[in-house]
Amino acid sequence: KCGIAQWPDNIRRMWAANYATVTFMDAQLGKILDELDRLGLADTTAIVFTSDHGYHLGEHTFWQKSDLHEEVTRVPLIISVPGMKPGRTEAIAELVDIYPTVCEAMQLPVPETVQGKSLLPVLKDPAASVRDAALSIQGKNHALRSARWAYMRYADDSEELYDMDKDPGQFVNLALSEKPPEALAEMRKNSQRGLRSRLGR
Secondary structure (H helix, E strand, O other), rough: HHHHHHOHHHHHHHHHHHHHHHHHHHHHHHHHHHHHHHHHHHOOEEEEEEEOOOEEOOOOOOEEOOOHHHHHHHHOOOEOOOOOOOOOOOOOOOOOHHHHHHHHOOOOOOOOOOOOOOOOHHHHOOOOEEEEEEEEOOOOOEEEOOOEEEEOOOOOOOOOEEOOOOOOOOOOOOHHHOOOOHHHHHHHHHHHHHHHHHOOO
């Protein structure tokens, strides 16, 4: 947590800076799209727009990317592939899925060592899915996000579990309940399995 809340002027500056960066980025992306149109390449160019992490602007009294709440682990992911209809999906994805997706879209072989999964089935059918959960790793901390549950484990062995159906703002940490839901043990086990697979440990 950060004591920035003690300085309201700093908070306003951080909000203003965030809005400014979003506006600037939007303008730069617009220039690229306009140039693709000008060159006649828009109908033959695949576009992937994303970010490496989200950002806290005071939610849960956090600032920047200091933990693993939804504001940090959930990022924009827009993929435009020529010949595919636009759509919107609730399918879970990881950033490591982008590379095999682009490879498959370009009809290139995907190396066996790649850990991601192609999202092409989701691009073809927004109701489809290719994974049950997404793993996020931040130093010695990690999180696992399924369709319903968000689980975090930090370096000090503290845990958080949120029911995203009932508590999408992540305010009630069910890991601290006298009788935590059975999902806690399941998410804990699955996150460890994911870490072993991803990091080879």
